[in-house]
Amino acid sequence: MAVTDELTALAAETLQRIDAAQSTAALDEVRVAVVGKQGSLTGYLRNMGSVPKEERAAVGKAVNQAREQVEAALEARKAALKASELDAAIEGAAVDITLPGRGQQMGTRHLINAMIDEVSELFLGLGYSVAEGTEVETDYYNFTALNAPADHPSRSMQDTFYVRDMSGDVAEVQGESDVLLRTQTSGVQVHVMEDQELPIYIIAPGKVYRRDVADPSHLPQFHQVEGLVVDRGITFGDLKGTLELVCKQIFGPDRKTRFRAHYFPFTEPSAEVDVSCGICHGEGCRMCKGTGWLELLGCGMVDSNVLKMSGIDPEEYSGFAFGMGLERMACLKYNVPDLRMLLEGDMRFLRQF
Amino acid sequence: MKVSLKWLNEYTEVPADLKAFCDRLDLTGTGVEGVETLGATFEHVVTAQVVAKEPHPDSDHMWVCQVDVGKWNIGENGECEPLQIVCGAQNFNAGDHIVTALVGAELPGDIRIKKSKLRGVVSHGMNCSERELGLGGDNEGIMILPEDAPVGMAFAEYAQLTDRVLDLEITPNRPDCLSMVGMAREVGAMYQQAFTDPLAEAAAKLPSVTAEDAAPVTDTVSIAVEDPERCARYTARVIENVKVGPSPDWLAERVTAAGSRPINNVVDVTNYILFLYGQPLHAFDHDALASEDGTVSIIVRPAHEGEKLTTLDGEERSLIPDMTVIATPERSVALAGVMGGLETEVTDATKTVLLETATFSRAHTSRTSRNLGLISESSLRYERGVDDVPIDEISQAAAALLAEVSGGSVRPGMVEVYDHRTTPVALTFRIPRFNEFVGADIPRDFIVDILVRLGCEVSDGADGDTLSVVAPTFRPDLEREVDLYEEVLRLWGMDRIPSTLPAGRERIGVRSHEELTRAKLNHTLRASGLNETMTYSFAAPDDIVRLRMDPESLGMAVELLNPMNADQSIMRQSIIPGLLKSVAYNQSHGVKNVQLYEMGTVFSTSEGRKNPKERTKVAGVLAGAMGDAAWNASPVRFDFFDGKGVLESIARELALPKVRFRVLEAADAPHLQPGRAAEMLSGGTVIGWVGELHPLAVDAFEATAPVVAFELDLNALDKATQPARPYVDVPVFPSVDVDQAFVVDEEVTHEKLCQVMSSAGGKLLEDVRLFDVYRNDERVGAHKKSMAYALTYRAPDRTLTSEEVEKAHERLVKKVCGATGASVRE
Structure with missing residues (x-):
């Protein structure tokens, strides 16, 4: 048989074997056997020297032809096998995607601080900054500078924790002291007015203390966010608009607010703000004790005595202040049944928020 | 303040719709706390x-x-x-x-x-x-x-057989509303309707019950006020031939409706007048006051230190000079403004009554009341302010009524010491300024009408835009123009004021450096799987000792004078006891995996300080594991390194420079388990500590060990934190990685090995990572460990040749072995 015929037969046989290869490994065996270094087709090329001169051109052409044929077929078969092997691998790798994922536990924010964050963000957006104060205050900053001088009856509105005064000063009333746990964040107002340039737009979140026995609706320590604005031309309407906006942001646009006249020594006029009950929507229910309203915060125009004591001219500047109880707000928003849960550190409670 | 609507209706018309009335009261500043029904109800x-x-x-x-x-x-x-x-x-x-x-x-x-x-x-x-x-x-x-x-x-x-009694919250600025007449005036203003003051008519009855032929009171009764600051006006009248007995029905009904218990006709009249006009009265048994010649000398004076007085409630009180007493020359007979004395009280045998109508200092009354823990209807009113001006007329009305219901007669005249009369305050009301201040347009007519109804005298001011207003003496809260603004605003209705926002000016809300630090810290702790909690700022005095911390190291505890209970009698000096209590709470409720942190204030003080020191700490506790075993996860029980890991994350996130951990010896941290305790430093600054709490400390809080804990100082973190780490070029040339294990004695620390490697490796050593610690008595040797490190060599400006790396690595190994006694583990 002529060499060219041999080549044709080899090519044909090889194409058959390629077709028959069922895996890339089997295919590779074929490749090595035919076009590998020691392959049968490669052997013809290597032996070209022994081919008679006159036949060389024809044989060379035939070898190359066969080689091209084989290589093209190898390539095509390899692609096909690879694709089916990938399909098979993918199919075998399918998982039950309803199995739980591999996550890392993220910690949670305490409900009250989450409320502080929410309120703070809101006021930052309105151009306010955040101020802070100490939790132990002197009588001056907690009461006197807030227009509640010694023996003022408004002081009995809050039951105060007194701290032993180590300076040696003695209070006029037995069991009282010049040093106390702040009963309100309002003292921060005074510090800010003393220390900061006008105009003032601040909020001051913080912990406050009153002598209440811990029960589902009272805690001896709780949190307030104080707000203070002092600027030219601030009106009662500005106070109203600001707090209405805040209530709607926090409780939802369908909740109404109402302003009730009230009394605080450090604001004049003063008001308490109620938000419409989210359970009965104003009809009256147990949650709101039949009134349709839930008490939310106290506020008012900064009393001119307070401004004067901080060296601000009440004829030139006016301002408003407010103080909201965060535990109360959190309870109204999340219906927490017992405030004491906020201080227990029960993981099953904390991880709900 | 209990207000009977039937009674109120005598002076102004009570609206028919009770709910709307209560709402109006609420909105105008008088909180309605309850409604009670009295009298025949005729159900069905x-x-x-x-x-x-x-x-x-x-x-x-x-x-x-x-x-x-x-x-x-x-x-x-x-x-x-x-x-x-x-x-x-x-x-x-x-x-x-x-x-x-x-x-x-x-x-x-x-x-x-x-x-x-x-x-x-x-x-x-x-x-x-x-x-x-x-x-x-x-x-x-x-x-x-x-x-x-x-x-x-x-x-x-x-048929109005039923009486409704409102329980009203009267704010401390409104002493006038602690009376029926005051409430009637307020309701009159609320509805802009008529109000009748019954005082003049009641006072006019006096002559009809006066025994004109009896000796004038001034003949036998004298009054001396030692300190007029404590008592601006003191008056006395005498009613003779009284028959003490039960009150007539109408009187008993009024007194009951006001929340008092009918006692006898004399006492009931004093209570009735108190509820009606807000003027406390005191009825003495005249004869118990009188000296042997029948004359009475009343002295209003400071109590003597330690003076004893038995008050009407039967308690013997020990007095101090800050308290004021009503006395005869021999002894004190009443605690001024707070409560009468038992010895001179009116009894069934009383024939002659001496009726005190007076006003006492607000501050002294308040302090006396607080010092003795004694609050009465009188003290409540005196500490808020009782108007001295109408005392004469009220005394007349009271004496007349007392004589009428007890069948007695009033002796002519009144004895009085009147040191200083309250002058009414004259104010200017600028209408345009008022409207600018509230942001509304409230008409002048309304303003004038409201002020007049509240008892002010109003006339046109200097120009058309102002009003001249004289505030009534029964409204001590109306001292300034802005006080009048409040009156008009609350009765106009706050809900009618248009809502606006403060005008936009050049202002932006910014977070302070400390707030940003806190926010990063919070994020890092939560990302580390810790849950934020809050615990009490109060602590038990022995919390620190139970925790085995050294109390000396924490300064003097801040003590509360009036704690809720002994377990909460000081302010906390560490957050850990609170957190440990929460761990115990969780463990006792079946929650084994606990990861908590709290950021909060701790307190300490020292002799001579007024305000204590407050520091913000961030503390955490870890007990159990990060979660329960799952099909694809097997959480490891928390140990020291979980706590340290949290601190390392904090160090990274806050870009703390030169962070290192130092062994804490038992003596320095007795609350931690020795050998598992470290101090965190950034440069020379101590940031805090981390470790496994001492098993005995955990036990003392009834929790189950091991509990990993840390407590860091926020201020130290805030000072150490860097705004951003400096940029370092991203490497462009390949690195050469070499794994190298050293066998060293147990005492040789990772830190020591790193120090030596880092100094020996020079610039080419980019990174050292410990990937294995192996102990085996046979293969490694007793009391030894194998520390396997992955070392990364790289040059920033070229590809390293293998010769360079080999040379550097050889030097490193040699130095490590020389400096630490290590041998190379093949």
Whole structure:
């Protein structure tokens, strides 16, 4: 048989074997056997020297032809096998995607601080900054500078924790002291007015203390966010608009607010703000004790005595202040049944928020 | 303050709609805390109307009526339906308004109304006569109401037999509202309606009960006030020949409605006047005060230190000079403004009453009340301010009433010391400024009307835009122009003010450096799987000792003078005890995996300090593991390194420079388990500590060990934190990685090995990572460990040749072995 015929037969046989290869490994065996270094087709090329001169051109052409044929077929078969092997691998790798994922536990924010964050963000957006104060205050900053001088009856509105005064000063009333746990964040107002340039737009979140026995609706320590604005031309309407906006942001646009006249020594006029009950929507229910309203915060125009004591001219500047109880707000928003849960550190409670 | 609406109605009209009235009170500043019903209630007795009247088929004198009772009888279709009632009365016609007792009603004489049949005809109630209702009258026929009487109203309400008593929250600035007259004036202003002050008329009755021929009081009674600052006005009248006994019904009813218990006619009159005008009175037994010659010398003076006085409630009180007493030359007889003395109280045997009408200092009354823990209706009013101006007239009214109800007579005249009369405050009300201040346009007429109704004298000011206002002396809270603004605003209605926002100016809200640090810290702790909590700022005095911390190291504890209980009597010096209590709480409730942190204040003080030191700490506790075993996760129990890992994350996130951990010896941190305790430093600054709490400390808080904990100082973190780490070029040339294990003695620390490697490796050593620690007595040797490191060599400016790396690595190994006694593990 002529060499060219041999080549044709080899090519044909090889194409058959390629077709028959069922895996890339089997295919590779074929490749090595035919076009590998020691392959049968490669052997013809290597032996070209022994081919008679006159036949060389024809044989060379035939070898190359066969080689091209084989290589093209190898390539095509390899692609096909690879694709089916990938399909098979993918199919075998399918998982039950309803199995739980591999996550890392993220910690949670305490409900009250989450409320502080929410309120703070809101006021930052309105151009306010955040101020802070100490939790132990002197009588001056907690009461006197807030227009509640010694023996003022408004002081009995809050039951105060007194701290032993180590300076040696003695209070006029037995069991009282010049040093106390702040009963309100309002003292921060005074510090800010003393220390900061006008105009003032601040909020001051913080912990406050009153002598209440811990029960589902009272805690001896709780949190307030104080707000203070002092600027030219601030009106009662500005106070109203600001707090209405805040209530709607926090409780939802369908909740109404109402302003009730009230009394605080450090604001004049003063008001308490109620938000419409989210359970009965104003009809009256147990949650709101039949009134349709839930008490939310106290506020008012900064009393001119307070401004004067901080060296601000009440004829030139006016301002408003407010103080909201965060535990109360959190309870109204999340219906927490017992405030004491906020201080227990029960993981099953904390991880709900 | 309890306000009887029946009583109030005598001075101003009480609105018919109770709910709307309560809302209006709430909105204008008088909080309604409760509503109580007093008097006959006549349940199920209603006003009605006869719609049809037919003769009874089997009786010649009875009628079968269809009676409209409004909402009290609802038919199947949901509409009001008339009731069939058989009635024997003859005095009515169809269309008449009557009173009907429905089934279930109980009438005087124990009559219960039931559904019944009268000669075969069903009757669902009874049309009532006045006698059947216990209202007297004859029994000729049923009660016929006027044509305009409503149908279906509760009869007690219609006939105003019931009294409603509102429990009102009177704010401390409104002493005037602690009286019926004050509340009536307030309601008059609330509704811009008439209000009648009964005082002048009541005072005018005095002459009719005065014994003109008796000796004037001034002949036998004298008053001396030692310190006029404590008592601006003191008056006394004497009522003779009183017969002490029960009060007449009307008086007892008033006093009861006001929340007091009727005692006797004399005491009840003093209480009545107190509730009516807000002026506390005190009735002394005159003869108990008098000296042997029958004269009375009253001295108002500071109490002596330690002076004893038994007050009306039977308590013996020990007094101090800050308290004021009413005294005779011999002894004190009453605690001024707070409570009378037992010895001189009015008893059944009292014949002559000395009536004190006075005003005492607000501050002294408040302090006395607080010092003795004694609050009375008097002290409540005196500490808020009692008007001295109308005392004379009130004393007249009181004496007249006292004489009237006790059958006595008043001796002519009044003894008085009146040191300083309160001058009314004159103010200017600038109408445009007011409207600018509230942001509204409230008309002048309204402003004037409200101020006048509240008792101010108002006249036109210097120009058309201002008013001259004189505030009444019974309103000590109206001192400044802005106080008048509040009055007008609250009665105009805050809800009517348009809502606006402060005008936009150049301002932006910014977070401070410390807030940003806190925010990063919070994020890092939560990303580390810790849950934020809050615990009490209060602590038990032995918390620190139980935790085995050294109390000396924490300064002096801040002590509360009036703690809620012994376990909360100081302010905390560390957050850890609170967190440890929460760990115990969780463990005892079946929650084994606990990861908590808290950021909060700790307190300490020292001799001579007024304000204590406050520091913000961030503390955490870890017990159990990060989660329960799952199909693809097997969490490892927390140990020291979980706590340290959290701190390392914090160090990274806050870009703390030169962070290192130092061994804490048992002596320095007795609350931590020795060998598992470290101090965190950034440069030379101590940031805090981390470790496993000592098993005995954990045990003392009834928690189960191991508990990993840390406590860091926020201020130190805030100072150490860097705004951003400096940029370092991202490597462009390849690195060469070499793994190298050293066998060292147990004492050789990772830190030591790193130090040596880092100094020996020079610039080419980019990174050292410990990937294995292996101990095996046979293979590694006893008391030894194998530390396997992955070392990364790289040059920033070229590809390293293998010769360079080999040379550097050889040097490194040699130095490590030389410096630490390590041997190389192949």
